[in-house]
Amino acid sequence: MSDQFGLDSLSVDGLQARQGTKWARYPGDLAAWVADMDFPPAPAIVQALREVAESGDFGYPVWQSKPPSPAEEAFVAWSERRHGWQVDVADVLPLADVVQGIQLVLHTCTAPGDRVVVHTPAYPPFLSSVEKTGREVVRLPARRDDTSVTGWAFDYERLDAELTARPAKALLLSHPHNPTGHVFAEAELRLLAELAERHDLLVISDEIHADLTYAPHVHRPMALFAPQRTVTVTAPSKAFAMPGLRYAVAHVGSPAARAAVAKLPDHLLGTVSLTAVAAATAAWTSSDEWLAAVLARLDANRHLVAELLAQHLPNVGYHVPAATYLAWLDCRALGWGDDPAQTFAQRGVRLSEGPNFGVEGHGFARLNFATSSAVLREIVERMAT
Ligand SMILES: Cc1ncc(COP(=O)(O)O)c(C=O)c1O
Numbered sequence: 001m002s003d004q005f006g007l008d009s010l011s012v013d014g015l016q017a018r019q020g021t022k023w024a025r026y027p028g029d030l031a032a033w034v035a036d037m038d039f040p041p042a043p044a045i046v047q048a049l050r051e052v053a054e055s056g057d058f059g060y061p062v063w064q065s066k067p068p069s070p071a072e073e074a075f076v077a078w079s080e081r082r083h084g085w086q087v088d089v090a091d092v093l094p095l096a097d098v099v100q101g102i103q104l105v106l107h108t109c110t111a112p113g114d115r116v117v118v119h120t121p122a123y124p125p126f127l128s129s130v131e132k133t134g135r136e137v138v139r140l141p142a143r144r145d146d147t148s149v150t151g152w153a154f155d156y157e158r159l160d161a162e163l164t165a166r167p168a169k170a171l172l173l174s175h176p177h178n179p180t181g182h183v184f185a186e187a188e189l190r191l192l193a194e195l196a197e198r199h200d201l202l203v204i205s206d207e208i209h210a211d212l213t214y215a216p217h218v219h220r221p222m223a224l225f226a227p228q229r230t231v232t233v234t235a236p237s238k239a240f241a242m243p244g245l246r247y248a249v250a251h252v253g254s255p256a257a258r259a260a261v262a263k264l265p266d267h268l269l270g271t272v273s274l275t276a277v278a279a280a281t282a283a284w285t286s287s288d289e290w291l292a293a294v295l296a297r298l299d300a301n302r303h304l305v306a307e308l309l310a311q312h313l314p315n316v317g318y319h320v321p322a323a324t325y326l327a328w329l330d331c332r333a334l335g336w337g338d339d340p341a342q343t344f345a346q347r348g349v350r351l352s353e354g355p356n357f358g359v360e361g362h363g364f365a366r367l368n369f370a371t372s373s374a375v376l377r378e379i380v381e382r383m384a385t
Helices: 012-016 042-057 070-083 099-108 124-132 156-165 186-200 255-260 274-284 288-312 341-346 373-383
Strands: 092-095 113-120 136-146 150-156 170-174 202-205 230-234 249-252 326-330 362-367
Touching: 012 202, 012 249, 012 373, 042 150, 042 274, 042 341, 070 249, 070 274, 092 099, 099 170, 099 202, 099 230, 099 249, 113 124, 124 136, 124 170, 156 186, 170 186, 186 202, 249 341, 288 326, 288 373
Parallel strands: 113 136, 113 170, 170 202, 202 230
Antiparallel strands: 092 249, 136 150, 230 249, 326 362
């Protein structure tokens, strides 16, 4: 595989010298925890940031008084080109981050005591966002199922019965699903849309990992199936390795949510910065080649994880994810208790702790494989020492 963008040329020494939280938080350890890629950024993003710096004009951006910014326009074009989803730019709200968008919708469109359905195990801020805003999580547990194309399945009949007995207000979707890497297929999205209609649910669809879906799996935006009920939150931060630049969007398709958000005071959400907009625009307009190379590297890595585990940690269960650069490791057979990441940390490798993803994460750990093959090899070898 050619390595035009230096994706496979990373070394542990170089990574450990970085200032970002992934490598700086646990000095000396190997970092495979937070969902941040190690790869060098897309050249177009670096160039766009350089142009902002060299312009010498750091005044208020024009989109503060006259939205949209070029990044929202780029999001609209990207959504159509990559996902066949036509978006009206007037429905796109720029934000600093995706979890902000989720909490914004929970605050404005649900009330304390309302119930919110979440596929579990769940990205930890899903659980904390629901709980800390005084709402209640309705768990929809994933089970391993080798007849499912992604290896995972959910019991929607049981959910239907549960919602009939005790209604909920919203469905908070991680689409694709972090941490299992499950991609919701069209039939499943139709079923979810039907359930949303029958039980009057607002759907908050977090699609931040959408552009990290491996063929032949295809990402289909939830808004295509429940356009009037969905708020989509997404960002270029995962696919384009730029979470520190702080740019995200909410597409507020639901008219009820739009009305609720419109009542917020003007400045509550702030204004997106010059650098965030420049980087997001470059990601969505001029970084296709870089993203294709990243997907090829990640595709090889998701299979390399399987090989390395078979060789070094054969008792760890792993199903190759259909999307994301996250490996959800079933460590229950190791007999290390609820939080196996603690034992891996003692060996000098930092993974995300399974119990933070809810009770379904007990005995699990999440490994981030968005790094070079050499560093990934070192990570799994050290996990086994
Ligand atoms: C499903 C999901 N949503 C949101 C985020 C975080 O996004 P942000 O930093 O924009 O809040 C992550 C990061 O790992 C994620 O996996």
